[in-house]
Amino acid sequence: MSIELSLERIRRLTSQLPPYSRPTIHVAGTNGKGSVTCILSSILLASGLTVGRFNSPHLISVQDSIIINEQSISYQEYSIARATVESAEQEHGTGISSFELLTLVALQVFEKFRVDVVVIEVGMGGRLDATNVVPDECILLSTLTAVDLDHQAFLGNTVKLIAQEKAGIARKNKPFVLGIQKYAVVENVVRATVDQAGGHFIAAQSAQRRAWDETIDGPFPPTLSLDAESFSPPPPQPIAFTSSAFPNSLSALLSLNGAHQVDNLGLALTVISTLMTHPSCVSRMPKSFSECVMKTIQTGIRNATWRGRLSFHQLTLSSPIPRAMTVLVDGAHNPASSETLASYISTLVTMLDSNPQARILRLTYILALSHSPPKTPKETLAPLLTFRTGTRLSIQTKVAAVGFTPPEGMPWVKSVPPPEIAATVREVAPGVGLWVAPDESEIRGQLESALEWGATEESDIVGIGGEDGVQQLVIVAGSLYLVADFYRLLAKQSDSGR
Incomplete structure (x- = not known):
């Protein structure tokens, strides 16, 4: 089965299902939309609301896409909602896709639990994406994160065309918040x-990095160490944000890693400000919101986490000898997100410069890519x-080149061999160690196997293992589906250690 962007099938089936009525925030974009949804959900949850969130693709299991109050729904709840949608599909034969089915399952779950607000991430594009089936009256506002080249075969060959498709989620008389753009x-x-849709355009206000202030932020965290035995993570990012919705400048700590997350936070906080001030939103939100x-x-910002995006983990391999390693996982899958990951690695290197104990940094990349023309591995x-x-x-x-497990329900997704x-790595970075x-x-x-290679071969080649x-840092990247494989491995190790 291939991807055929259309709302015709899902609209026909939606008309045969219990109606959806939850107040909804709709988030589109090329990069950053998942991060923005998690920041928004965390802030809304901290304010006392019951929050549903829909993200795709899933990481470990399909129900991970459907989250209530930061917890994936149970397989039982997923199965009940799926059975409702499948029964209607079998009766009316609309021929919906796997993603359309998953979208309707999520909407059914959120409606069943009567959540206060739902945050939905667009799957691909916007105008014809399955998530755009949410009725106009349910949309609180729409928002668009950074736009770049990706999925050109479906969305257009220029940034302009892609942006136009993604902005197609705009709704009449509803706010549309645009994030900072490249x-x-x-x-x-x-x-x-x-304007053509009759929406209200709002440009996001920027959040700003600020210096660490111990009177606000507490004692400064320890110096960064990537050593698995004495790991000390990068400190949270101190930020400031000014908006008419807040009487004073907002100071907080952002736990999400990467300078780009400051822009994502600025967009999320502009959305929150809009919910607090725009008449169409105020009328739908609780009076005490x-x-x-x-x-x-501040608690909501600090608590925001987003697995698989510049996330650090500790992993211990049992063979050939037990070996602990620090792993950074990131779903960087296109040139823009690859640049973001490279920038963050440069930041880590700068941080390590201030650690007098660090002399040598060994980077092992484990990479897999999706076959997605016209985007090339290079x-x-x-x-x-x-x-x-x-x-x-x-x-x-050094670099290891691998494939990934095909995602459930998406048979058209294939790994680059x-x-x-490896051929691309040899061209781009000749001379690096390669597996x-x-x-x-x-x-x-x-x-x-790649992780084991990264853990054992290094000392043999360089001759200074344990000095x-x-x-040492292992970086798992290139595809979110490879990141999913890593989390399955991490869960397997966690289960075996119980």
Whole structure:
């Protein structure tokens, strides 16, 4: 089955299901929409609301896409809602896709539990995405994160065309909040699209990085260490935000990693400000909402987490000898997100410069890519493997190329063959150590084999394993589906350790 963007099928089936009525925030974008949904959900939950969230693709199991109060729904609840949708589908034969079915299951679950507000991430594009079936009267506001080139085969070959498709979620008489953009053309085309739909265009206000203030933020955290035995994570990011909705400048700590998350936070806080002040939103939100937000927003910001996006984890491999490692996972899957990951790695290197115990940094990339023409492996990997940073540290890099487990219900998603990834690595970063999973081998076990290679071969090649001053970091990236495989491995290890 291939992807066919259309609202015709899902609208026909929706008319045969119990109506959806939950107040909904709709989030589109190329990069950052998942992060914005998690920040919004965390702030809304901290304010005392019951919050539903829909994200895709899932990580470990399909019900992970459907979240209430930051907890995935149970398999039982998922199965009950799915049975309702499938029964209607069988009766009316609309031929909906897997994603359309999942979207309707999520809406049924949120309606059943009568959640106070729902935050929905667009799957692809916007105008013809299945999530755009949510009725106009349910939409509180729509918002658009950073727009860049991706999925050109479905959305258009230019940023302008892609932005126009994504802005197609705008609704009449409802606010539309646009996040900070890399390309000036985006704002122009989005303004025009929102105006044509009769919506109210709002440009997001920026959040700002500020210096750590111990009177506000508490004692400064320990110096960064990537060593698995004495891991000390990067500190949260101190931010400030000014808005007419807040009488004073808002100061908070953002736990999400990466400078780009400050822009995502600014967009999320503009959305919250709009919910507090725009007449069409105020009339739908609880009367005490603004008062509660003022008291709890710092907690909501600090509690926001987003698995698989610049997330640190500790993993211990049992073979050939027990070995602990620090792993950074990130679903960077296109050139823009690859640049973001490279920028963050540069930031980590700068932080390590202030750790006098660190002399050598070993970076092991484990990479898989989705086959998604016209996007090429070189376009995605070049920013990641060619970044430069001025540092006293000696940086040693190597790469493992693997495949990923095909996601459930998406048979059209295929891995780029590992030898093809390896050829790109040799072209972009000649001379790095390279491990390649056999193209004909089973996908199962490839990631674990790559991790074992990263843990054991390094000391043999360099000859200094275990020496003081060596920091090691494994980076799992290139596809969110590979990140999903990592989380399955992490869960397996956690279960075996009980």
